[in-house]
Amino acid sequence: MSRFLLRRLALGLLTLLLVSVVVFAATQALPGDAARAILGRDATPQRLAALRAQLHLNQSVFSQYGHWLSGMLTGNLGTSAASQQSVSSLLSGRIGNSAFLVFVSALVAIPLSIVLGVWMAMRRDKLADHVGSTVSLVLAALPEFVIGILLVVVFATNVFHSLPAVSLIPPGDHAWQHLNDVILPAATLVLAVTPYISRIMRGSMIEVLESDYVTMARLKGLPERTVIWRHAVPNAIVPAIQVSALQLAWMAGGVVVVEFVFSFPGIGAALVDAVGNRDVPVVQALTMIIAAVYVVLNVGADMATILLTPRLRTAGR
């Protein structure tokens, strides 16, 4: 088993390294010179030359990549071309906000999906199951910004007017100090991922409910509640945990559009702003962060599956 885990980890690291090459190469294609982009058109040649030296622009592409990558690894993310501030100080608060948003969403979505999945499996092919599967098909089809805007229309403007349509979190404050502003973005993410997790849970639960040992437990006269929650769910939950990790990874990208809908001050909205301003250092840092989260959670999903499945856990011994 540990050999497989190590191999998975190594592949993850290799992927991240290649991702960094792609991110760096993509932004190298930008026409013009970064020093001029920062200093503007009427910069003196001396200042341009000084900044080029400071940014290592006069060195080869490979050594520029080396400087950039070591900066990434040590938390020195460069200077924003738009605001002249250091990228890490610009993003530190926003990373916390996005992490909080994803954390809250996952905290609601994962248990909710598992309960829904179990419930639909127990009522397989009955009305509740059909309604559940249709609703989840519809929700899964909707792009996340469509879900977000429909929530805004229903809860923030025309129908109920009970929640803020855009986040009014002042710069410097943290999202957890303004929970009201977190509800709608989090609800959007919850609605976007719940169909996927609950559907997998339903399928896996149906399989377990048909197995011999569940029949045995029932025949033994165990109360149905014990059969379901003590015996069936722990075995059915492994695929749901894996898909939950994948959905968490998806949220790293999903926050981009959702944060934009609600003007939520996280990394997603920051990325959209930075792309609009063509603020290359910020875009580089954010795409790297998002891709890293994505890779780490994917590796985590695989590891969780191995550790939670007894058959795989003992396979390599």
Added chain:
Amino acid sequence: MTDTALTPSAAPMAPVLRQRQWLATLRTALGFTRTRVGLLIFVVMVLIALLGPLFAPHSPTEFVGAPNSSSTGLFGTDTLGRDVFSRFLYGGRSVLGLAAAATAFGVALGVAIGLAAAYAGGVADEVLMRIADVFLAFPQIVLALLVVTAFGPKLWLIILTVAISHSPRVARVMRGAALQVVERDFVRAAEAVGEKRSRILFAELLPNVTSPLLVETGLRLTYSIGLMAGISFLGLGLQPPHADWGLMINENRLDVTVQPWAVLLPVLAIALLTVGTNLVTDGVARASIGVDRS
């Protein structure tokens, strides 16, 4: 809008060989109510997108009244005073066209990579799948934004990027499906008579994986619509004064309280389009597996 397919993946089954797999799958799928409902919604939305401009009372860029008025025209005017209904009728073509192009390129590329990896096996397979992993590490929208940063909002580049971001996802599924065909005797026979490699891929393997291909195409079309509309919604795709459902939402969302239709019409149109394609895809996926299980 996630990568893990909601619809059951169609790979694991003994492939039905050489029988116009996709036609049989489609026929079974059309027996399900949800497929028919989905198809109906999809066809209606496509007709609106394609023929809408013929029925528009105004030009999409013409100023017909005061901004955000609800008395002018059927659904009022938008935030700049243009006719909402006309912009809605014009705004579907770009969403649909961009999504269809990205889907076509992405699926074609993915099929080629997936089949080649499955057939070649060994090191080539390993290398192709590792490259696929690198592109899978970017959420699709993030990859598109990276390209927009480097090259600006050029439409063909956005189509290409979305297509490229689809391809590893398609390739994985097609590789999985093709691996079960590669070992069959008729492939060996084709090799023995010296058929060209490209012929083996596209004339021997491809006809036997058309059923998962159909599912994958439906799934990618659903996601493409969301991605293309989403990129325009972020203001990084189609640029004003173009009439586009995604862009319309971006332009009018701050006035949603006074003029909800300018936002609701395009939102509902995108929603119906994606729900339609997803219902059809789900029906096809069920038909290709034959079991109600994910």
